[in-house]
Amino acid sequence: MGLNVFNTLSRSVEPFVPLDPDGKKVGIYCCGPTVHDFAHIGNFRTFVFADVVRRYLTFRGFNVNHVMNITDVEDKIIRRVNESGKSLSEYTNEFEKAFFKDLKTLGCLMPDEQPHATKFIGPIIKLIKKLEKNGIAYSTGDGSVYFSIEKYRKAGNQYGQLLNLNLDEMRPGERVSNDEYEKESVADFALWKSRVPEDGEVFWNSPWGEGRPGWHIECSAMSMELLGPSFDLHLGGEDLVFPHHEDEIAQSEGACMHSNGKKFVKYWMHGAHLLVEGKKMSKSLGNFFTLRDLLAKGFDGREVRYLMISAHYRETFNFTLDNLEGAKTAMSRIDECTAKLHELTLGQTAEPVNDSPLISGFTEAMDNDLNVSAAWAAVFDWVRDTNRKLTSSGLDSAAAATELANWEQINSVLGIKSREAKAPAEILVLAEQRQAARKAKDFARSDQIRDELANQGWIIEDTPNGPRVKRG
RNA sequence: GGCGGGGUAGCCAAGUGGUAAGGCAGGGCUCUGCAAAAGCUCUAUCGCCGGUUCGAUUCCGGCCCUCGCCUCCA
Numbered sequence: 397m398g399l400n401v402f403n404t405l406s407r408s409v410e411p412f413v414p415l416d417p418d419g420k421k422v423g424i425y426c427c428g429p430t431v432h433d434f435a436h437i438g439n440f441r442t443f444v445f446a447d448v449v450r451r452y453l454t455f456r457g458f459n460v461n462h463v464m465n466i467t468d469v470e471d472k473i474i475r476r477v478n479e480s481g482k483s484l485s486e487y488t489n490e491f492e493k494a495f496f497k498d499l500k501t502l503g504c505l506m507p508d509e510q511p512h513a514t515k516f517i518g519p520i521i522k523l524i525k526k527l528e529k530n531g532i533a534y535s536t537g538d539g540s541v542y543f544s545i546e547k548y549r550k551a552g553n554q555y556g557q558l559l560n561l562n563l564d565e566m567r568p569g570e571r572v573s574n575d576e577y578e579k580e581s582v583a584d585f586a587l588w589k590s591r592v593p594e595d596g597e598v599f600w601n602s603p604w605g606e607g608r609p610g611w612h613i614e615c616s617a618m619s620m621e622l623l624g625p626s627f628d629l630h631l632g633g634e635d636l637v638f639p640h641h642e643d644e645i646a647q648s649e650g651a652c653m654h655s656n657g658k659k660f661v662k663y664w665m666h667g668a669h670l671l672v673e674g675k676k677m678s679k680s681l682g683n684f685f686t687l688r689d690l691l692a693k694g695f696d697g698r699e700v701r702y703l704m705i706s707a708h709y710r711e712t713f714n715f716t717l718d719n720l721e722g723a724k725t726a727m728s729r730i731d732e733c734t735a736k737l738h739e740l741t742l743g744q745t746a747e748p749v750n751d752s753p754l755i756s757g758f759t760e761a762m763d764n765d766l767n768v769s770a771a772w773a774a775v776f777d778w779v780r781d782t783n784r785k786l787t788s789s790g791l792d793s794a795a796a797a798t799e800l801a802n803w804e805q806i807n808s809v810l811g812i813k814s815r816e817a818k819a820p821a822e823i824l825v826l827a828e829q830r831q832a833a834r835k836a837k838d839f840a841r842s843d844q845i846r847d848e849l850a851n852q853g854w855i856i857e858d859t860p861n862g863p864r865v866k867r868g
Numbered sequence: 869g870g871c872g873g874g875g876u877a878g879c880c881a882a883g884u885g886g887u888a889a890g891g892c893a894g895g896g897c898u899c900u901g902c903a904a905a906a907g908c909u910c911u912a913u914c915g916c917c918g919g920u921u922c923g924a925u926u927c928c929g930g931c932c933c934u935c936g937c938c939u940c941c942a
Contacts, residue, residue: 407872427942435942442942472940559937560871609938611929633942634873640941667942669935676935706891707881712874712935722892729891732905734887761882769882773890783906787899839901846903857904864905 399456402710402765404637404664405628409765415662420459423627424450425509426659427636427670428464431491432473434686437715438677439702442500444701445667445709447504452762458620465618467516469608471599474493478596484514498687500586501697502704509622513614514580516601520609522603524587526651534580539590539605539637542572545583548650557645558637558664566794585643586610612643616651620660621646622653625652630661632666651815668712670704690720691725696810700721704767705810726776731815733779735866736786738816740796744849746804749798758806775806778850817867823854827865830856 399412403477414422422669426446429435435443438800443464448791479488494698496506513520524541527533532547545555555561591599591606599606621628625648632641641664648660669676672683690700701721707713757774761767782799819827830845849856855868 429942430940439942445942448908526876531930561938635937635941637872639939640939669942671935703880710873711881714880715881719892722880725893726891729905773882776890778921780907823929834901837901843902847903855904858900858902859905860899866905 397760398661399763401663401665402609403662404666405659405661410663412663416628420457422453422460422629423457423623424453424460424462424631425615425623425627426462426464426628427615427629427632428466428507428510429491429495430467430473431472431488431495432470432476433440433491434688435491435495435498436677437685437687437690437704438490438672439633440498440687440700441670441704441713442631442667443499444630444704446502447502447808447811448561448705448709448766448768449629449665450507451505452766454764454808455806459499461509462505462507462624463509463511463619463622465615466491466495466510466512466714467614468512470513471483471609472475473735474595476607477598478594481498484598498697501687501691502701503698503813505811511618511622513609513618516614516618516621517602517609519621520613521588521602523613523617523620523647523651527587527647530650532650533587535588536579539588539607541585541588541604541610541868542579542584543587543650543742544580544645545646546581551650553646553649555646556642558642561638584611585639587613587647594770610642613647615640615649616644618650620648625660625663626658629663629665631665631667633665637666665709667708667709671712671714673716674714685715693717695720695724696727696815698815699727702727702812706772707838708769728811729779730775732810732866733786734781734800734814735816737782737791737796737800737803740791740793741800742793744793744797746794746797746801748801752798752802753781753836754799754802755805758809762809771806771810775810778803815867819854819865823849823852823865827856827863831863 399410400409401426402409416422424446426443428443436640439765446462451459451461462542468489469484473484477484480487524533527543528535528541530551532544532551533541534544535541549555587610588602588607589610590604591608595608599608621629629780630641630644645660652660665701670683670860671677677684687697687700691697699720700723703715703720706723712860750756750759754774757777758771761770761774766771778799782791785795826845827848830842830849833839833842833845837860846856849865850868853868855866857864
């Protein structure tokens with residue numbers, strides 16, 4: 397059995413078969429961050445999810461090209477740029493840098509490509525022109541260009557592929573901004589927005605005059621430019637299903653007339669949101685964590701990562717500090733186990749065994765629409781089993797090396813960085829002094845040294861093979 | 869109002885038509901000079917009410933609660 401994923405297009409779990417005739421190459425596009433501020437952990441849940449998808453596809457032997465865009469021009473950014481007095485790039489660079497730093501802290505691999513909206517103005521304009529030529533875009537008197545859903549439909553296309561849309565029942569217009577009054581229909585959306593005074597110095601020249609791209613067009617332009625008019629997998633948060641992704645489909649299929657049977661995107665996957673302490677994250681509730689907030693509380697990126705991928709991606713997940721505390725314990729159990737294995741291998745290495753309970757259990761779980769919860773169960777079953785063998789000394793160095801290789805194999809997907817720390821010489825000296833005191837049955841002295849070590853952040857354990865020092 | 873998710877032990881969270889994984893927390897035990905680590909062990913009948921069935925947490929209907937999208941949003 398191979399990988400199966402839930403496709404939002406069909407609302408069902410389908411076998412994953414790439415477009416590539418050789419079944420090897422996979423193109424992934426993930427809607428990245430809008431760099432107007434520090435991203436919060438809710439945003440990162442989606443990016444960590446995308447990272448796991450990308451890693452699992454690689455684990456499954458696919459040759460993945462992972463594209464994640466940076467939206468570096470948009471209403472909120474423009475407003476803040478003008479408030480800050482900085483230039484657009486000065487302003488967005490800061491948050492983009494922070495974003496990638498956080499992404500790395502969370503153990504995510506760098507996407508293969510990170511296109512920026514502002515670097516794709518040319519392709520964006522080209523795309524809008526195509527839409528105009530196909531008769532489904534119209535410009536208004538002020539130099540803006542809109543997408544006509546009606547004309548798109550009349551040309552034989554379907555609007556509403558990702559969700560059941562009933563345009564008559566929708567409640568449009570609650571926040572339709574004044575500058576869009578020239579739209580032919582409320583559901584139409586902007587492809588190009590003409591320059592207004594509030595835009596300051598943020599504008600580009602176009603056939604329609606000075607202005608800037610609308611919100612959805614950049615993703616259509618960048619994804620098709622980098623992955624082709626038809627690609628395998630598009631990811632994003634569930635809130636993007638409508639209107640963003642639906643509009644992306646409309647723009648892309650409308651421009652390229654995918655009506656020859658090929659779809660813009662074969663599989664759409666959407667990650668559910670994060671709740672914090674049972675509630676939706678919001679600034680007014682004060683439950684709005686950024687990664688740096690959590691690091692400041694003494695947590696590690698990997699603990700946050702573990703928590704984020706401990707639940708299925710399609711379920712809203714309740715993120716709590718208590719559970720983050722628990723993640724710490726769970727992670728150190730894995731560390732403990734792998735560190736002991738490492739000591740046993742004596743430098744020996746081995747090949748992973750694919751039909752081992754760990755790898756087969758993990759793979760079976762992940763093949764089923766990335767059931768990470770079940771995958772973790774396989775991991776912790778393995779930890780317990782391995783610990784049992786370790787206590788009964790049922791592992792020689794070759795066996796230990798194999799177990800370690802198996803773990804590393806699946807950890808190429810989970811992406812949990814191990815925390816290994818070699819104790820400095822002075823710590824080891826103290827540990828030896830303590831051992832000498834113990835041999836002399838001077839337990840007052842040995843306990844005193846143990847406290848001293850603890851003060852310096854080191855924990856000492858007495859094992860049948862002698863004392864072990866580890867980071868506290 | 870329309871559309872779509874959820875409600876499983878103290879907390880988080882999988883799953884199945886035949887009495888329920890895993891993690892964290894808690895209790896007991898083993899090991900230990902004491903600890904730590906590790907192991908063993910204990911702790912749920914699956915929101916409520918009906919129905920189908922030999923049998924439902926899992927299928928169907930109704931109800932309650934909750935979350936999200938429909939408007940910038942991961």
